Structures are given as C-alpha cells and as structure tokens.
Ligand code: FES
C-alpha cells in the first residue's frame with residue numbers, strides 16, 4: 047500500500063510499487079497533467095514536486111511516493127498561498143507562472159508546459175528575482191520544441207514580478 | 214474582445230497551462246488494451262521466419278499479429294502506396310514493423326515483443342545516395358528506374374547559355390542531414406471498433422480526414438465507417454502528416470473484440486519509425502554579372518527519401534521550385550532526384566524541401582558576393598524578387614512580395630550596421646561574424662491538389678458561437694485564430710465562443726495542417742460562414758422586431774442591435790426563435806493557384822508550382838570558439854513578410870519556434886545512422902536546442918497585404934525554418950569558414966578553422 051498526499055489529498059494506492067510514478071499518476075490517479083516526452087529523464091515534461099522539490103516522475107518509482115507530499119500541475123495553483131481569485135471569471139485559480147505562460151505566449155502545443163511550469167514555479171519559490179540567464183539555466187532540463195524558449199523566459203520573468211508584488 | 218491585429222492570449226493557452234487540455238496521449242479508456250509493434254532492427258533483408266507461439270503464451274497477451282493477419286492492400290502512403298503496415302517478406306529499413314502485439318498491460322506487451330522469434334536474412338544495405346545510385350545497387354522497390362523514385366528537370370531561360378554570359382561563376386556541393394521532428398508528444402492514439410463495426414480513433418494527427426482513406430486502403434476498410442478525432446497535438450511539424458500509428462492501431466482494434474486499444478510509441482520507437490526531414494545533396498553552379506546581377510543557376514538536387522516515398526517527390530519538387538532563391542533570376546535549370554535507400558523514412562517537415570535548398574542557394578549568394586567583392590546584403594537586395602516579376606521557377610508574383618522590404622529593414626538594423634565594430638571586438642581565440650539570409654516558402658498545396666476547406670459555425674441554443682474547426686492544431690495556434698476571426702466578424706468576446714476540434718463526424722474536410730495553409734484556407738471559408746451567419750441573424754432579428762429587412766443591424770457583444778431604433782436582441786433570444794438547422798452556417802474556400810506553366814513542371818501531377826509565398830530576411834550574430842570549434846549564436850533577428858499580422862503574439866511564436874528548429878538544424882541536429890541502423894535513438898544522442906543554446910529571438914513583422922488571404926494574411930509556419938542554417942553559414946563564411954555540410958558541429962568547424970589560410974575568406978563581408 048502506497049500512502050502519500052497528492053495535491054493536498056491523502057491517497058492509499060494498492061499498486062505495484064515498481065511501476066513508474068508517472069504511470070501511476072496518469073493511469074491510476076487520473077492526473078494526466080504530467081506528460082511523457084521521453085521516459086528517460088531527458089525532456090522534463092513529466093516533472094512533479096515531491097515535498098516541494100522537482101522530480102522527474104518518469105524516473106521515480108511508485109514506491110518512492112510513499113510518505114511524500116506530491117504536487118502536480120493540477121494542484122500547483124492551490125499550493126501557492128497568496129492565491130486569490132484571478133480575472134478568469136468562473137475558472138479555478140492559477141499559479142502566476144500558469145497565468146503568465148498563457149498571457150505572454152509561452153504556450154504553443156502545450157505539451158512541455160506542465161513540466162516547464164513546475165520547474166519554473168519551484169525556481170520562483172527559491173529565487174524570487176531571477177534574471178533571464180538564471181531562468182534559462184533553471185528550465186534547461188525542460189525541452190520545448192515549439193517556442194524557442196524566448197516567450198517562456200518572458201513569461202517566467204513576468205510571473206516573478208507578479209509574485210514579488212503580491213508578497 | 215480579441216480583435217484582429219491585437220496581441221492577445223491564445224484561446225487554448227489557459228487549459229494547456231492548467232494541464233487539463235486532453236491530448237490523445239491522455240486518453241485511457243476503461244478496459245483498454247495496449248498495442249505495440251515489433252521493429253525489424255535490420256535495415257534490409259528477407260524475413261525467413263517469424264515465430265509467435267512463445268509470445269502468444271505470455272500472460273496477458275491477447276493477440277500477436279503478422280502480415281497474414283492484415284486484410285486489404287497492407288500498403289500505407291497517400292501519393293505512393295509503398296509502405297507495408299506489417300512486412301511480410303521484405304524489410305526495407307530498421308524501423309519496419311513486422312509484428313503487432315495486443316496485451317493487457319505494458320509489461321505483458323514488452324515481454325511478448327521480446328518473445329517473438331524472428332530470422333531476417335540480411336541483404337546489402339543501401340545507406341547513402343551514392344550506394345543507391347550505383348549501377349549494381351540492390352533495387353529496394355524493384356522499380357524500372359532502380360532506386361530513383363522520381364527524376365525531373367525544371368527550367369527557366371537557358372542556364373547553360375546564361376552561365377556562359379556570367380562574369381563570375383562559382384560551384385559548390387552542399388549537404389544537409391536528416392532531421393528529427395522531436396515533438397515532445399510522440400506518435401500515439403486510441404481506437405475501438407463499436408458494435409456496428411465503425412472504427413473510432415482519436416489520434417495525434419495532422420490529417421484526420423485523409424487518415425480515413427489511408428487506413429481504409431491499407432486494411433480494406435470502408436473509409437465512411439472510420440471516425441477520426443484529432444485533438445490538439447503535442448507538436449507535429451510535418452511528422453504527423455500521414456499515418457504513424459493509425460494503420461497499426463486500426464489493425465489492433467480489429468482484433469480487440471470491441472475493446473479499446475492504445476498505442477503510444479516511446480521516444481526510441483518514434484526516432485526509429487517516425488518520419489524525418491530528407492537528407493539532401495545539392496550540387497550548385499551559379500553565376501552573376503559584374504554589376505551584381507544574379508544571372509544563372511544550375512543545380513542537381515538529390516533527396517534521400519529513405520525506405521518509403523511518403524511525400525518525397527512533392528518535397529523534392531518544392532526544393533527545385535525554390536532552388537534559385539527569392540531572386541529575379543533569368544536562367545535556372547534544376548534537376549531533382551528522389552532516391553530510395555534503407556535509411557529511416559523521410560517525409561514532411563516544416564520547410565518541406567526548401568530548408569535544404571535555402572542552405573545551398575544562400576551559400577551561392579555568399580560566394581558570388583565574395584567573388585564580386587560585393588557586400589552580401591547589397592547583393593541580395595539588388596536581386597530580390599518584387600511583385601510582378603517572375604520568380605526563379607518562372608511564376609509571375611501576382612501576390613504580396615515583401616522580400617525586398619524585409620532586406621531593407623534588416624539593412625537598417627543596428628546589428629547589421631555595427632557588424633564591423635562588433636566583429637573587431639572579438640575576445641581572444643574567438644571569431645565573431647554577422648550573417649544574413651533571404652528565404653521564402655511556397656504556401657498551400659500548389660497545383661494539382663485542391664487546397665480546400667469547409668468551415669462551419671453555429672449559434673448554439675444558449676446563444677453562444679461555436680466554431681467547428683476542420684484542420685488540426687498541432688500547436689501553431691490556428692484554432693485560436695479561428696476563434697479570433699469568428700469573434701471579429703460576429704463581434705463576440707472569447708467568453709461567448711466555443712470550439713470543436715477536428716472530428717470527421719462533426720467538422721468538415723478541410724485538408725491537412727500543412728504547407729502554411731492551415732489558417733489561410735480554413736480562415737477564408739470561416740469568414741464567409743460567419744458573414745452568412747451574421748446576415749441570417751440580422752434577418753431573423755428583423756422578423757422579431759417587425760422591421761422590413763436586415764439592414765440597419767449591427768453585431769454587439771452578446772447580441773444584435775437595430776441601429777435606427779436602438780433596440781437590442783440577445784443572441785440567446787434569437788437562438789430560441791431559430792430552428793437548430795437554421796442556426797448553422799457553412800462555407801467553403803478553394804485556394805487560388807497559378808495558371809502559369811513552368812517548363813518541366815508537368816512532371817509533377819500535384820503540389821507544383823505555388824502562387825503564394827511568405828518571405829523572410831534573417832540575421833545571425835555568432836561567435837566561433839577557435840579552440841573548440843563551438844559556434845554560439847548570440848543574437849538572432851528575423852524580418853518576416855506574412856501579409857497582415859492577425860495576432861502579433863501568435864506571429865512571434867511561429868517565428869521563434871521555426872527559428873529555434875532551424876538553429877538546431879544548423880548547429881547540432883543530425884539523425885545519425887551507421888549502415889542504415891539508427892545511432893541517435895534518444896534525446897541525448899539527438900540534440901535539440903535547450904534554453905541555454907538559443908538566444909532571445911527578435912522578430913519583426915514586415916506587413917504586406919495579401920489580398921487573397923483572410924484579413925490580408927499568409928501563412929508563416931514554415932518560412933522561418935529556412936533562414937537559420939543559411940544565416941549561420943553566411944556568418945561562418947564571412948569569418949573565413951566556408952561550410953558545405955550541416956550541422957556545423959565542433960569537429961566540422963575545427964576542420965574549417967584548420968583549412969582557413971589567412972586571407973582566403975575572412976574579408977569576404979568586409
Ligand atoms: S518523460 Fe520524464 S524526463 Fe522526459
């Protein structure tokens with residue numbers, strides 16, 4: 047039995063602990079936000095947080111989730127304490143990185159977006175004031191084939207500013 | 214309101230940022246099976262034995278299928294039908310599928326695939342163009358023409374005589390590698406056959422409507438009983454245009470007894486079996502007059518299409534059509550050959566045959582400018598094509614032609630003006646240089662294949678506007694632009710808009726997401742459909758308000774207004790009064806083609822030539838590390854003529870993305886094979902740019918108006934990819950490092966540095 051919290055909710059899963067965490071999240075927990083782009087740790091699309099730290103879920107076994115607090119893209123907005131109703135009417139709240147990626151054109155096909163968002167949000171928690179080079183460094187393990195990264199970096203800069211203002 | 218021309222958030226962006234957008238990969242139907250293919254692993258050979266008994270006994274295995282289980286023609290393809298779904302006897306590349314397994318779990322699937330015994334008697338491997346063209350080459354498809362799938366020659370003027378008239382003539386042979394699409398979402402889909410025998414498939418595809426015919430022909434199914442749904446793709450770039458998983462998945466569904474089946478290629482399988490950009494060899498001779506007039510080009514282009522044709526001939530045709538560059542060129546002779554080998558299958562890729570020749574024709578421009586002692590930008594400007602002239606293939610440019618303006622704008626850019634000072638300021642052991650490139654890319658299918666779309670828009674019962682998109686959105690944002698267009702004409706905010714993504718039951722055939730046509734063709738149809746709906750709403754409103762006719766009405770957010778009386782009617786009230794069928798409006802559009810013949814062009818029955826072209830002028834500032842051979846692109850600037858810009862954010866996205874892929878093509882990306890066997894099997898050995906490898910990319914729109922296009926736009930999805938390779942090469946050339954083989958790896962650049970004798974090239978751009 048694997049016991050952990052997932053996006054703030056307790057989970058008890060009776061699954062083979064040698065399955066990949068990525069598959070368990072996607073197939074057993076129904077959270078398809080984390081994506082698979084390679085399965086071998088090269089693309090970052092599967093990034094999640096374990097106890098607030100970025101992990102590649104394709105390289106994590108289900109058993110390793112035991113006892114941990116797991117956050118996926120689906121739970122990211124709630125993990126941000128400062129969150130308040132955003133301007134997106136009846137829609138659920140967003141983390142500033144999500145808002146910024148959407149507003150500033152950091153999203154194209156969107157397949158790298160969840161992993162990119164998790165990594166960027168962790169960066170901004172650690173380092174509220176990163177410059178473009180630091181942002182590029184932080185997301186360098188997240189491959190994006192669509193954007194050329196420029197607008198992703200713009201978006202993360204924007205999100206940093208939003209978060210600084212709200213602090 | 215997301216008005217046309219306004220920088221606005223994409224319609225799809227929020228759901229994607231939330232992680233809630235459902236891609237094909239995200240569908241796990243209850244009670245589903247996994248399907249997977251066994252790949253040959255041998256690039257060329259005869260299958261002597263396939264033994265499936267052990268695999269069938271693996272627990273959780275539902276079926277193990279081989280060639281004998283395939284009904285129909287077993288042939289995939291959509292111009293040439295040459296690619297087996299499952300190979301029976303002959304294997305033509307290492308990624309060929311030889312067996313298909315259905316299993317209850319991924320683990321059972323993997324175990325069963327390992328348990329299939331297979332003996333393939335190897336045949337000599339044809340792994341290069343020369344090997345394929347040799348007199349005694351093994352004949353891969355048994356064609357009378359050997360391994361040449363198609364050879365053709367197009368001509369304008371008289372290249373031979375033209376070259377004789379030139380004051381300077383240069384010759385060079387250029388090579389470009391196969392390129393991997395490397396979309397982050399690999400090829401995948403789910404399928405099920407329902408009780409009536411209808412096949413339902415949700416698949417990551419650029420051509421949901423055509424897929425039905427490809428599946429139907431390959432497997433002997435009735436296309437009208439195939440229902441394909443095409444959700445947003447996690448990237449496509451051409452690599453999901455034509456069957457990937459489709460036929461295998463359909464075959465699996467036929468043996469799944471009504472259960473849903475999922476197939477999802479992992480990265481290695483995607484690299485092994487997925488399509489690539491054609492590797493090419495391009496022999497060029499080009500000449501100019503002393504006054505700086507480009508006068509004649511003669512070239513021979515060889516495209517390695519790998520084991521199967523896919524769109525190889527059409528890709529070669531585009532290469533030939535563009536081989537003289539975006540210039541007024543009186544004399545051109547372009548010979549093309551599309552050649553089978555045992556290499557991975559090449560197919561469509563953004564820049565479709567043009568990315569290759571852009572390297573070559575722009576390389577010739579640098580060499581000619583150098584030979585003439587002319588500034589390379591001035592030389593390009595002097596010859597840039599303008600409206601009303603015939604392009605290099607002989608087609609009169611009756612449509613928007615912004616090439617010259619792009620170059621003029623680039624000439625005024627500070628990076629160009631300051632190039633000498635910047636170059637002189639290079640740190641020790643470093644060479645600095647600034648390169649330029651002028652590129653273009655034919656838009657639309659071209660002649661012979663109707664570039665057609667059918668748009669549908671509906672006022673829903675609750676007074677919302679629903680757009681039925683018929684062309685896949687692989688990430689380029691056409692779906693969002695369709696919402697924007699409908700919103701513009703009907704004056705409705707995003708909150709009133711709904712979008713249905715391609716679905717062969719609900720939306721209408723509108724062609725593939727390809728050829729820079731997606732927004733253009735469907736957009737034109739959609740504008741008409743929206744205008745019809747608007748007029749219909751006005752007429753119904755007139756009935757409701759007891760006024761004589763629909764004139765005097767205007768659309769307002771959420772409703773219509775009768776201007777003379779100031780009375781408003783909400784859309785929901787109008788909807789309530791209308792029959793559901795009356796709330797639908799449909800329209801179609803057919804892209805114009807040129808009636809002008811190109812000499813030799815009759816060799817191509819479809820896809821040649823083109824009438825519409827976006828243009829771009831690119832600039833790259835690079836540093837070359839003389840110790841390691843590393844080329845770093847520090848600054849990149851793109852000026853793009855895509856007609857009117859409908860959403861600057863989306864426009865920049867397309868430019869950034871295509872430039873990024875082009876820089877990967879220039880610097881690191883190379884599909885490595887050894888005797889036909891793939892060596893770059895993952896994203897460590899096939900290196901695409903990371904955030905640290907790319908500079909910020911400056912994008913400027915050079916707005917022309919394309920009168921045939923929706924709101925004056927033309928498609929720019931592809932043209933941006935063609936610039937980076939020649940722009941970086943141009944910079945290297947001006948740094949004394951003439952490169953003829955891409956990508957510009959450390960080793961190749963080091964070799965060029967060693968070859969560089971002082972005084973041979975470094976003053977080329979000065
Ligand atoms: S899927 Fe985990 S790093 Fe690519």
Ligand code: FES
Nearest residue numbers: 155158190191192
């Ligand atoms: S947006 Fe497509 S991979 Fe990043």
